[in-house]
Amino acid sequence: MTTVTYICPECEAETVVEYTGAMPGKLDGPPEKCYPPEDASIDPRYCSNCDRFIDMGAVESELPEPDYDDAAEDARNWADDN
Numbered sequence: 821m822t823t824v825t826y827i828c829p830e831c832e833a834e835t836v837v838e839y840t841g842a843m844p845g846k847l848d849g850p851p852e853k854c855y856p857p858e859d860a861s862i863d864p865r866y867c868s869n870c871d872r873f874i875d876m877g878a879v880e881s882e883l884p885e886p887d888y889d890d891a892a893e894d895a896r897n898w899a900d901d902n
């Protein structure tokens with residue numbers, strides 16, 4: 821989960837939005853270890869000031885770089901050191 825400060829295009833109020841990325845789910849194997857895929861979600865869904873629907877695309881565009889970039893960087897650093 822990531823927190824993004826969303827600025828409402830309607831009223832320019834700032835809303836702190838919790839963004840949860842999509843999960844691929846697991847649909848094979850023992851039923852007790854399966855779970856359904858989940859779409860990305862945001863909370864809250866509406867501007868706290870004017871109740872305008874929050875644009876998930878705009879929230880996603882504000883997300884920090886995903887972690888896998890750091891992992892790739894670490895791998896490159898490791899390669900340089902060895």
Ligand SMILES: [Zn+2]
Nearest residue numbers: 828831867870
């Ligand atoms: Zn608003």
